[in-house]
Amino acid sequence: MLLLESFVFNPFGENTYLIYDETKQCVIIDPGCSSPSEEDRLFGFIDSHQLKPLMVINTHGHVDHVVGNNVVKRRYGIPVAAHSDTHYDFTQAKRQAVWLGFQPVGDIDQPDVDLEDDQEIKVGEGVLEVICTPGHAKGSISLYAPVEGWVFTGDALFCRSVGRTDLPGGDFDELHESIRSRLFTLPDETEVFSGHGETTTIGEEKDFNPYVAI
Ligand SMILES: [Zn+2]
Ligand SMILES: [Zn+2]
Numbered sequence: 001m002l003l004l005e006s007f008v009f010n011p012f013g014e015n016t017y018l019i020y021d022e023t024k025q026c027v028i029i030d031p032g033c034s035s036p037s038e039e040d041r042l043f044g045f046i047d048s049h050q051l052k053p054l055m056v057i058n059t060h061g062h063v064d065h066v067v068g069n070n071v072v073k074r075r076y077g078i079p080v081a082a083h084s085d086t087h088y089d090f091t092q093a094k095r096q097a098v099w100l101g102f103q104p105v106g107d108i109d110q111p112d113v114d115l116e117d118d119q120e121i122k123v124g125e126g127v128l129e130v131i132c133t134p135g136h137a138k139g140s141i142s143l144y145a146p147v148e149g150w151v152f153t154g155d156a157l158f159c160r161s162v163g164r165t166d167l168p169g170g171d172f173d174e175l176h177e178s179i180r181s182r183l184f185t186l187p188d189e190t191e192v193f194s195g196h197g198e199t200t201t202i203g204e205e206k207d208f209n210p211y212v213a214i
Contacts, residue, residue: 001021001022001126001147001148002019002020002021002123002124002126002145002147002148002150003019003020003021003022004017004018004019004148004150004193005017005018005020005045006018006193007032007033007038007041007042007045009031009032009033009034009038009042009068010032010033010034010035010038010064010067010102010103011034011102011103012032012064012100012102012196013196013197014030014032014064014065014195014196015030015032015193015194015195015196015197016028016029016030016031016032016033016042016068017029017030017152017193018042018045018046018051019123019126019128019145020049020051020123020124021123021124021125021126022124022125023124023125024049024050024051024052024124025051025052025054025123025124026046026051026052026053026054026123027053027054027055027056027057027121027123027128028042028053028055028056028057028072029056029057029058029059029143029152030057030058030059030065030066030154030195031056031066031067031068031069031071031072032064032065032066032067032068033067033068033071033072034067034068034103034105038068039068039071042068042072043075046076053072053076053078054078054123055078055079055080055081055113055121056069056072056073056078056079056080056081057080057081057082057115057121057128057143058080058081058082058086058111059082059140059141059142059143059152059153059154059155059156059195060082060083060086060089060136060137060138060139060140060141060154060155061082061086061087061088061089061090061092061093061137061138061139062089062096062100062137062155062167063093063096063097063100063102063105063108064100064102064195065154065155065195066090066093066108067093067102067105067108069108069109070106070108070109073109073112079111079112079113080109080111080112080113081111081112081113081114081115081121082111082113082114082115082139082141083114083115083116083130083132083139083140083141084111084114084115084139085134085138085139086111086137086138086139086140087110087111087139088138088168088169089137089138089139089168089169090108090109090110090111091110092168093105093107093108094106094107096167099167115130115141116130117130117131117132118130118131121143126145126147126148127145127146127147128143128144128145128152129143129144129145129146130142130143131143131144131151131182131183132178132182133153133154133156133157133175133178133179133182133183134171134174134175134178135156135163135165135170135171135172135173135174135175135176135177135178135179136154136155136156136162136163136164136165136167136170136175137155137163137167137169137170138169140154140155140156140163140178141154142154142156142157142182142183144186144190149187149189149190149191150190150191150193151183151186151190151191151192151193151202152193152194153183153192153193153194153195154194154195155194155195155196156175156178156179156183157179157183157192157194157205157209157212158194158195158196158197158200159192159194159197159198159199159200159204159205160200160205160208160209160210161197161209161211162175162176162179162209162211162212163175163195176211176212179212180212183202183205184202184205184206184212186202187202188201188202188203188206189201189202189203190202190203192205
């Protein structure tokens with residue numbers, strides 16, 4: 001059974017998720033830590049629980065989700081995994097920081113590992129499945145933990161909202177199709193852990209999300 005710890009980082013209130021199990025293996029989803037005190041919170045949890053990081057996984061390439069990539073990968077000597085369609089966004093992190101009113105950032109390394117639709121990522125004895133959910137950004141993925149009934153949706157689906165589609169690579173119709181065909185087809189009781197804001201469930205969003213007509 002996987003375990004979950006979440007952190008809220010950076011001026012955008014980005015949710016960083018740490019997934020681990022009793023074997024102590026862990027993955028870090030979207031390390032948004034952008035200051036020494038935020039890095040200390042993440043590293044403090046990993047180190048005090050004696051976790052063994054396997055990789056960073058990015059749901060997409062926007063700066064608020066990748067700003068902590070380099071510091072995490074260098075500290076633990078681990079790769080960064082993301083969909084290959086995110087590569088352009090990684091080259092644009094500095095520019096995105098300006099567009100989004102984010103703090104100035106340095107270069108962010110390209111991902112080391114390309115993830116594909118339906119790929120399984122093992123975390124100890126648990127598994128995360130890659131679900132391609134583009135539309136908010138190119139190469140956006142969600143990560144589904146079928147045993148635990150969790151889905152990490154990045155900025156595709158939020159509690160009662162959806163990701164903006166006005167940034168480069170955004171496509172409103174594509175996002176809605178991703179949500180309808182890939183997320184709303186998960187079991188209703190699946191817990192949704194988004195890139196920003198509160199948790200929800202697939203069933204609640206099918207009933208109450210004002211932005212997605214089923
Ligand atoms: Zn985003
Ligand atoms: Zn975001």
